[in-house]
Amino acid sequence: MTLMITFDILTLLPEFFDSPLKQSVIGRSIESGILCVTLRNIRDYSTDKHRSVDSAPYGGGAGMVMRVEPVAAAIEAARAAAKALGKKATVILLTPQGEQFSHKKAVELSGLEYLVLVCGRYEGFDERIRGYVDLELSIGDYVLAGGEVAALAVIDAVGRLVPGVLGDIESVKHESFSDGALEYPQYTRPENYKGARVPEVLLSGNHALIDRWRSEQSRRRTLVRRPELSVGSDEFSGDDTKKNIK
Numbered sequence: 001m002t003l004m005i006t007f008d009i010l011t012l013l014p015e016f017f018d019s020p021l022k023q024s025v026i027g028r029s030i031e032s033g034i035l036c037v038t039l040r041n042i043r044d045y046s047t048d049k050h051r052s053v054d055s056a057p058y059g060g061g062a063g064m065v066m067r068v069e070p071v072a073a074a075i076e077a078a079r080a081a082a083k084a085l086g087k088k089a090t091v092i093l094l095t096p097q098g099e100q101f102s103h104k105k106a107v108e109l110s111g112l113e114y115l116v117l118v119c120g121r122y123e124g125f126d127e128r129i130r131g132y133v134d135l136e137l138s139i140g141d142y143v144l145a146g147g148e149v150a151a152l153a154v155i156d157a158v159g160r161l162v163p164g165v166l167g168d169i170e171s172v173k174h175e176s177f178s179d180g181a182l183e184y185p186q187y188t189r190p191e192n193y194k195g196a197r198v199p200e201v202l203l204s205g206n207h208a209l210i211d212r213w214r215s216e217q218s219r220r221r222t223l224v225r226r227p228e229l230s231v232g233s234d235e236f237s238g239d240d241t242k243k244n245i246k
């Protein structure tokens with residue numbers, strides 16, 4: 001059986017995903033069935049007469065809060081849909097309060113079969129929604145107007161790791177973060193662009209030498225740009241170590 005993964009997206013803005021999911025490798029993989037996407041409008045799970053999905057916060061304060069009933073009902077529907085396919089759902093709440101999404105997390109998620117991505121709008125979720133999810137993810141320390149952009153980031157980063165999504169599996173192996181380091185510098189034609197030349201070693205045809213050069217560049221680049229990622233160097237493993245880099 002071929003591996004495939006389903007993304008079940010819970011959102012108030014299903015059209016948000018129309019164009020992005022048609023593009024490039026993700027679009028083609030949905031077309032070919034390696035990736036599967038279901039869009040679920042949270043509003044369809046609201047049962048009051050105005051089909052409300054948000055409400056004012058108890059205790060007062062600015063903004064509106066996503067209501068627990070429609071979100072919980074949409075999550076239950078997604079779990080039931082997974083179960084009907086004989087798959088286990090993993091429900092992920094997209095929130096700036098979540099665990100920081102990373103390449104490592106993407107690899108972990110790419111091994112699962114049915115991911116439910118819960119996108120919120122408004123000022124936040126009713127706290128009781130947290131009881132219905134398995135995991136909370138944030139894509140960085142800034143606030144988005146909603147979880148949709150974060151869901152797309154997760155779909156892109158996870159989807160491209162599913163076998164068959166990228167043509168050349170090698171291109172996954174040697175990219176930034178895959179081995180905990182940033183990628184080495186890349187060049188393509190021309191050899192000389194307005195005096196900026198391609199490093200001689202890359203034109204040498206000596207693959208042992210090229211591999212050595214690339215590892216060294218990767219190591220140096222990681223040390224300078226992202227010292228906290230540098231491996232095999234305890235000196236540079238903490239948050240307060242950037243001052244050590246010249």
Ligand code: 6GU
Binds near residue numbers: 140144
């Ligand atoms: Cl997952 N959601 C929202 N609304 N803002 C974010 C985020 C998620 N990750 C970073 N900022």
